[in-house]
Amino acid sequence: MITPLLAATCILIFGPTPRQDAQGVPAAPVIELEDLAGAITRLSLDDLPVDDLDARGVAFLRCEGFMVVSQPGAMDEDVASVYLHCGAWLRGRLLGGTGESIDLALGGASQVSLSIDEVAAIRFPGRQPTSGSVLPEAPDEGDRLYLRRGAGLDRVDGLVDGFEPEGLRFQGRFGMKTHSWKEVVAVFVEQLDAPTTQAVDSPVVVDLRGGGRLGGDLQTLGAGGLEVTTAAGTELRIPLPLVREVMSANGSFQFLSDIAPSDTGPSDLFGGSEGLGMRYPAQVDRNYAGQALRTGGRSFARGLGVHAPSRLTWELDGSWKSLRLAAGLDDSALGGAYQGSVVFRVHVDGEERWASPLVRGGQGLLSVPPLDLTGAHSLILEVDPATEAFFCDRANWLRPVLVRAQ
Template sequence: MGFNNWNSTHCRAEFNESMVKGIADTFVAQGLKDAGYTYVNIDDCWALPDRNASGDLVPDPARFPHGIKAVADYVHSKGLKFGLYSSAGTKTCDVQGFPGGLGHERQDAELWASWGVDYLKYDNCNNTGADAKQRYKAMGDALAAATRATGRPILYSICEWGSNQPWTWAQGVGNSWRTTGDISDNWSSMISIAHQNQSLAPYAGPGAWNDPDMLEVGNGGMTDTEYRTHFSLWSQMAAPLLIGSDLRTASPATLAILKNTEVIAVDQDPLGRQGTVVSDSGGLVVMSKPLADGGRSVTLTNETSSTRTVSTTVKDIGIGGASSYALKDLWSKATSTTTGAIGAPVPAHGTVMFRVTPGSPVPPPTGVNQLSDLPWTSAVGGWGPVERDRSNGEQAAGDGRPLTIGGVRYAKGLGTHAPSDIAYYLGGGCSALRVDVGVDDEAPNTGSVRFQIWRDGTLAADSGVRTAADPPVRLNADLKGATKLRLVVTDGGDGITYDHADWADARLACGSGPSAGTHELSDLAWESATNGWGPVEKDLSNAEQAAGDGTPLTINGTVYAKGLGTHAPSSVAYYLGGTCTSLTTRVGVDDEVTTKGSVDFQIWRDGTLAAESGTLTSADAAKALTADLTGALEVRLVVTDAGDGIDYDHADWAGPRLVCG
């Protein structure tokens, strides 16, 4: 955050030592320093057209009669920092062509450090066609060496205009990189630059920022409504906020925009995430930015020429899991609450900006839950949104395909793209997570990712690097007592190229299982029950119609006091929570069926078949089944029609007993 003179003065005579000192004074007097603005930066035209006999850059004595160091010292005396400009070419960008830094990197960096420079904007003119990565790395290395020698950090702003996609290589070389050409003081230029920068959100992060150029707020080419949109979008994109207007003559309206500390707090949020577009239709654009407190900043932008209502939901902006959410309009300061809907009438070219804060989170229900069925507290994807029960198609919500890893298709799960981070509130009541992970089959062979499960800041499971050629691998995480669960995907160390990452069949076990001892299964509450005809009955056969219309459970003349009466196809699930060891039961077709009926009984533990009867008919005696359930989160009792249709398939689970503890 700071100031740069170029947008307001260019190379005119008014750009001089007096102006720069006046800006530093204004930072303090107008409260801009207190609002977070730190850097007072000067742009092109500060030097003489030629280096001296020693090859050093020389400040223009007409503009800076006391030299650059004296100006830097004055800025420092105000508790601020000082920035300078050069170009990664033989000359700078102004038509007069002042000396550039190409071939003089080490010499210039040492000189600037001796002057007390804290920031370098390094432009891209007159570069003789030399490789951009090499030119910018050479200056980055020189600045690092100067910092080591003097102890003075110099923030390195790469101004390469996005010509060579610096977002793919400049992290680690510089601290920010221009993603676009120069901004102009009009709506068309500003909103076009915003569009170009919005798609690059996955590349930004702490200490490495996409830079869509300096602010035009207050220069007169846009309305205050448009300037508020400009400032809102730059803050939502975690962009550098460099004031480009002459603050000494700034209007109260301009200063009010620039000093909106709540919007600034979004830009400077310590999580360091750039906001992403979550919807864009007919000129109505919604962006969501994750914040360190678990909330979201939301911008509702109307790019059309008339007032329109722009709306979204808490689910669409990537948060959930709470019963209500506090909304604060960061421009009007109005506050409200919502259970999910977010919207407002927005004037032409305007933006409404909300801070959305979740209320008390709601823990997951008892049982085995599919994560894709639960509301997350936050979800941040690399490209495009996190998808439920679909792969990540990189663009709009719902554009993915069925989750498929190594040819294995999954009905349930989460589709993401690295880098991604999905958080759930557990409230200490869950015990375990089981999930299959891998690169989705829609990704070409370039995809490689790493899956991590975190519980309350501690790593609970790690997949190692998985590639598009690998089959799914299962991760198990102990979550006993954990308050928060995070599912994190990183890029595997080779960049974010087609890193389509699936969390497949993610089952979360919550709540306590049955108490220690032996339980009659019909005395326990099931998680879910589906049945072919009529309801599943407890301690009665299934007579196909209303509840309680059956008879005592009877198989081949033997009556059973306890059990479940079902009709194929049926499935009855019980939550175990990993505390039970075995299930024993007898199974068969109930005697109320005389000549028809054929079924197959199956016991499933956590998606794996644990016992099966084979085909049984009304003529067969009851068959004993035993299933090992040690450590299982869930058991399911399934009856199929044995392949011949559901004709009088009255199926009894007779005397099923569950041993736990």
Template sequence: MNRSRPRLKYCIIALLGLAATPPAWAASSPDWQVVTAQITQNKNLQTYRHVAIAQWSLGGALSGTRGNGAAINLSSDDIVSLRNASSTQSPTLAQWRLFLRNGDSLVGTPSSIAAGAMSIQSPLLGKLTFPLGLIAGLRRAESRVPTTVAHDHDTIYFLNGDKLDGVLEGLTATAAKFDSSLGESTLPLTRIACITLGGLPAPAQKPTLTAQLFLRDGSRLTVSELIMNATGLHAATTEHQPFACSMGDILKLHVQGGRLTWLAALPFASEQTTLFGMQWPVKINSAVTGRIMRVDGVRHHHGLGVHVNCRLTFSLSGQYTTLRLIPAMDDSAKPWGQAQLKIVADGKLLYDQPHAIPDGSAVPLILSMAGVKTLELSASDDQHDGVRGRVDWAAAALLK
């Protein structure tokens, strides 16, 4: 009796069944990529992919499982960032964006002003209220934010290009109450492009450890309290205002105040020797051209972009142990760019590359910063008249 064909049929069905069964990491939603402050043998930041998070408390630790089923337990201090591979950006139809002075912004509909605070209704987070001293302004989604904000008055920018200085006294979802030299007016929001709030910001007492959330509607918000588990995310703003959202609403999180500090986040002094009077401002988290840093084809979203004949000086106060960075020419420097690169700590030369070129040879450096008070990064012209002297101090990070 010939049973070869039925057996073949059953084998095919079994294989199809296995193919239809996703791996463990794919079955868990969402699928997280976790970057840590741990350094690998290749001098890279340790990254865990396909992580299913069971529990994470910002003040404690993260626990979960990796794609291979192995358990993972990380202290919050060791976490640099999380990225949700299962979520994509999907802007909402909300017409307004609230800008905070710390760089955060929230998409939503303005609700009210009362007791020195402004409320906004977020499609993802619900109603949130912020003290006016923390708010830089409110703008329509398609408008631009002015680069300067007055200290002694508020300003309304109208869609027709006009503007009006005064004091914002009230706000609803449809109108702004504004006191100016023209008297007290109620102005429909349909006429307004942007409102900036003057006054000095209230002194902020930032907690030691915070996380900045990036949401799928384009909002970003810093929180001081956070618990993440299967039910979603429960958090509180730095003003201790609670809110919640689903895991699918989160694109990524950046932990601030942990073991790793991006060098570009620290203040620095810049000395530049100009060529023919040309100035090249230092760029934070981009190449000196203003574009994304690229070194040997790899994009870097953290670091400092400079032109040759520039020295950066940082005050570290001896609080860090390690510096990790990739000193290199930006890919846009090809084919003629070249430079001399030096790293000096408290007057001691730690790194000297007399002839850096964009040739694919850039590698990460790990340098001891134990007890270092002053760090200098120097990029000099390599007898090439500064032609395409575009230097990246890429992925520069300090670790405690």
């Protein structure tokens, strides 16, 4: 039996399912607006635009029912993850560049241009050697370029001079050279000037389908796409099929996964036997193995992926009102002989506030009622193995949202 409280929790975390046709496909694209109390309003494309979430009292905006846009594979050699100095990142197929800008195809026919002043790093995960090479890392100062050389990497320190359609111009110790994009594994760009502060009327954070997250000032969300201005003043237009969720950044809530825990507890399945290699530190917005969070056949952009036993602790400042979240075993547990069995627990100020029944792989999402955090200073999310066989105890805390007291 689902109580009204649990039903409200399901709506807040996941929202009701849009109307679907006989094949399970939403009958028409819809825009879901959700407030922090879990109330849902649905708009058709004819009801757009939306240009101010706070004025509507909206915390989350989701784009549902759009035709799936083809996304580049994460390990495709030509797919780059571009990280910006403001903390945002985008993933797409690098199209090259001109002068001080690079062009990135996000999916379908969508393209964005980014200035070198915004870019902190460009990585090509599919080009990273699988063994025998260290991971690329940023220098303490200056720019750094990593090039693929056989089964290894060459590191070149110096200065990024600019971009061209066929490659990257880099000033190294032996002079200026244009390196083909095909040989670039990673490049790190030092931020030389202090970031310019832009006036923000409607601050938002945007999660993109297929990977990517950016923050900025919402200009409008209409049938033609999402228009947002980045912290550096770059205006971007993103087609709605690529928009997963738009979230208000007014400070009224925060994803727990965006806050580093003060104590990450055990990460070794054998209580410290390092030589066995069975260490699974908690992953932010990924499952225990660094892949997409997936429970009950659905993927999630926000959450924490762990392997039991796990105990994560956060120190709070007493300003939060409640915690809203869901939980479940990751779908990756379904492929083995063992499918996992765990118990989830939440402790607040040393008191167990909620514990799940025994949860097994394949049971799907587990609803958690809103948990009171009024005046709380300590929060612990714990996952315990439920049987002697700990194999595949791959647990996910999904969309953990801290709601601030008003």
